[in-house]
Amino acid sequence: MLLMIRKDYDAVSKEGARIVAELVRRKPDCVLGFATGNSPLGIYQELIRMHREDGLDFSKVTTFNLDEYVGLPPEHEQSYHYFMWENLFKHINVGQRHVNIPHGMADDIEGHCVWYEEQIEKAGGIDLQILGIGENGHIAFNEPGSSLGSRTRIKTLTEKTRQDNARLFDSMDQVPKYAITMGVGTIMDARKLLMLASGKGKADAIKNTIEGPISAMVPATIVQMHQHATLLIDEAAASSLSGEWEGE
Ligand code: GLP
Numbered sequence: 001m002l003l004m005i006r007k008d009y010d011a012v013s014k015e016g017a018r019i020v021a022e023l024v025r026r027k028p029d030c031v032l033g034f035a036t037g038n039s040p041l042g043i044y045q046e047l048i049r050m051h052r053e054d055g056l057d058f059s060k061v062t063t064f065n066l067d068e069y070v071g072l073p074p075e076h077e078q079s080y081h082y083f084m085w086e087n088l089f090k091h092i093n094v095g096q097r098h099v100n101i102p103h104g105m106a107d108d109i110e111g112h113c114v115w116y117e118e119q120i121e122k123a124g125g126i127d128l129q130i131l132g133i134g135e136n137g138h139i140a141f142n143e144p145g146s147s148l149g150s151r152t153r154i155k156t157l158t159e160k161t162r163q164d165n166a167r168l169f170d171s172m173d174q175v176p177k178y179a180i181t182m183g184v185g186t187i188m189d190a191r192k193l194l195m196l197a198s199g200k201g202k203a204d205a206i207k208n209t210i211e212g213p214i215s216a217m218v219p220a221t222i223v224q225m226h227q228h229a230t231l232l233i234d235e236a237a238a239s240s241l242s243g244e245w246e247g248e
Contacts, residue, residue, distance in 0.1 A: 001223065002230040003210065005238045009198040012234050013042025016130070019194060019230070021050050023128055029060040031120075033129030033187075034088070035140070036065070036080045039196040040130050044088040051092045058094040062123045064116075065101040066131070066140035066187070070154060070178040072104045078168050079104060102152070102180035113152040113180060120186065129190035133197050136160050137205045137218035141181035144217045150183030184219050193229040195220070203240040206233055210241060 006012045020043065023030050034040070050056040065080060074081035081101050089099055100119055106112035120126060131139050136158065142150065143158045155178065162175045169175050187193070197206050209220040210231065223229040 001210070001226075003238075004230060004232045006232065006234055008234050008236075009042055012196060012198055012232055013046055016040070016043040016194060016196060016232055017046035017050065019232075020047060020128065020130075021056055024056060024058065024061060027127065028057060029062070030127040031062045031064065031123050031125065033126040033182075033190055034063055034065050034084060035130045035132050035196075036067070036083045037132040039132035039198060041087060043130070043196070048088065048091040056092075058092045060098075061094055062098045063089075063094060063100060064120055064123070064126055064182075066129075067179050067181040068102040068104040069176040070104045070109065070180060071176050074101075074103075074105075102182075104176075104180060106180075109154050109180060113154070116152045116180075116182075117186065120189075126190035128192045128194060129187055131187065131193060131195040131220075131223075133195060133202060133205050133209065133220050134161055135164060135201055135205055137208055137220045139184065139187060139195075139220050139222075141179040142184050142187075142219040144219065146184055146216060146219050148214075148216050148219065148222050149185040151186050152180065152182050154178055155181050184222055188222060188226060191228060193223055193226050195223060195229065195231045195233075197231070197233040197237040199234070200236045200239060202233070202237040206231070206237050207240040207242070211243065 006015055068080045072079040102116055141155050166172050166175050208218045214221045214224055
């Protein structure tokens with residue numbers, strides 16, 4: 001694992017965007033795995049700037065998102081479809097047909113999950129998967145206890161995750177109970193992983209991910225098994241590490 005510690009959220013975002021942009025320039029038809037949440041938002045803003053000011057070209061890029069709430073239509077403001085279009089896709093020149101996000105309103109969810117896996121395979125696999133991390137160590141919506149070999153499927157959200165996300169909804173009972181998520185195994189198939197974390201709230205999850213034993217109870221720990229995983233975190237998220245890590 002490559003651990004990159006940067007001063008703060010902004011520095012993490014700039015470095016993350018640099019890594020993504022470098023891949024897009026080197027391989028214009030690359031397959032990018034995107035995540036939602038606060039962690040990648042700064043990267044998206046920087047990528048939009050690079051598109052506008054430096055002509056960073058996404059026209060041949062294919063994208064796959066990690067997850068989506070079950071029961072929310074794409075136009076719902078809290079859906080991950082909406083998040084991705086508002087915060088990234090509508091501001092860059094990615095082709096609509098090249099964007100893939102699980103569909104939370106699919107009639108046949110199981111069939112949809114199999115189809116989603118097939119689409120990733122057809123696209124040639126994911127070159128770089130961006131990942132956030134939940135305070136409980138989840139990745140995408142693979143909650144503690146998720147099989148480390150799992151594929152795209154429906155998952156029940158833990159109470160902790162629902163509470164963490166409740167701030168975005170009007171009330172707790174509007175927070176979805178289920179999500180479609182790429183599995184841990186799906187994520188591990190990506191050629192490169194870029195995990196992001198900022199702030200003290202993520203410090204314990206990061207400590208467990210880097211220094212803890214690999215365990216399904218902390219799904220993020222599986223990145224220890226990946227050949228090309230980069231953890232790009234800020235000093236606050238690194239503050240519980242016991243190793244002698246140094247920021248740059
Ligand atoms: C949600 C998402 C995850 C994300 C996590 C952390 O649960 N499904 O993919 O990593 O939130 O979000 P944030 O980056 O806002 O802390």
